[in-house]
Amino acid sequence: MLCPACNAFAPLTPRCVRCGGDAADEGRLDDFYGPYAPYNPIDELAMGAAGSSAQPHCRHAASCPQCGTLFTVSVPLWPL
Numbered sequence: 673m674l675c676p677a678c679n680a681f682a683p684l685t686p687r688c689v690r691c692g693g694d695a696a697d698e699g700r701l702d703d704f705y706g707p708y709a710p711y712n713p714i715d716e717l718a719m720g721a722a723g724s725s726a727q728p729h730c731r732h733a734a735s736c737p738q739c740g741t742l743f744t745v746s747v748p749l750w751p752l
C-alpha cells in the first residue's frame with residue numbers, strides 16, 4: 673500500500689473545512705506534528721467523517737492560505 677499524495681502520483685488538493693477554498697498539503701501528519709505529538713482531536717472528526725472502513729489511510733496535514741485553518745485529510749492508500 674502506498675499513499676498517492678506522499679509519492680507524488682496524485683497531488684493532494686484538499687478543500688478547506690472552514691471556507692471551502694483551496695488548501696495546501698503540508699505532508700504527512702506524523703511528519704508535521706512529529707511522532708510524539710499529543711493526540712489530535714480534529715483527526716478523530718476527520719476519520720469519523722471518512723467512515724470506519726477497514727481501508728487504511730495516510731493522514732495528511734493541510735492548511736488554508738485564505739483563512740489559516742489547519743486540518744487533517746485522510747488519503748486512501750493505493751494497493752500495490
Ligand SMILES: [Zn+2]
Nearest residue numbers: 675677678730
Ligand atoms: Zn501520504
Ligand SMILES: [Zn+2]
Nearest residue numbers: 688691736739
Ligand atoms: Zn479556509
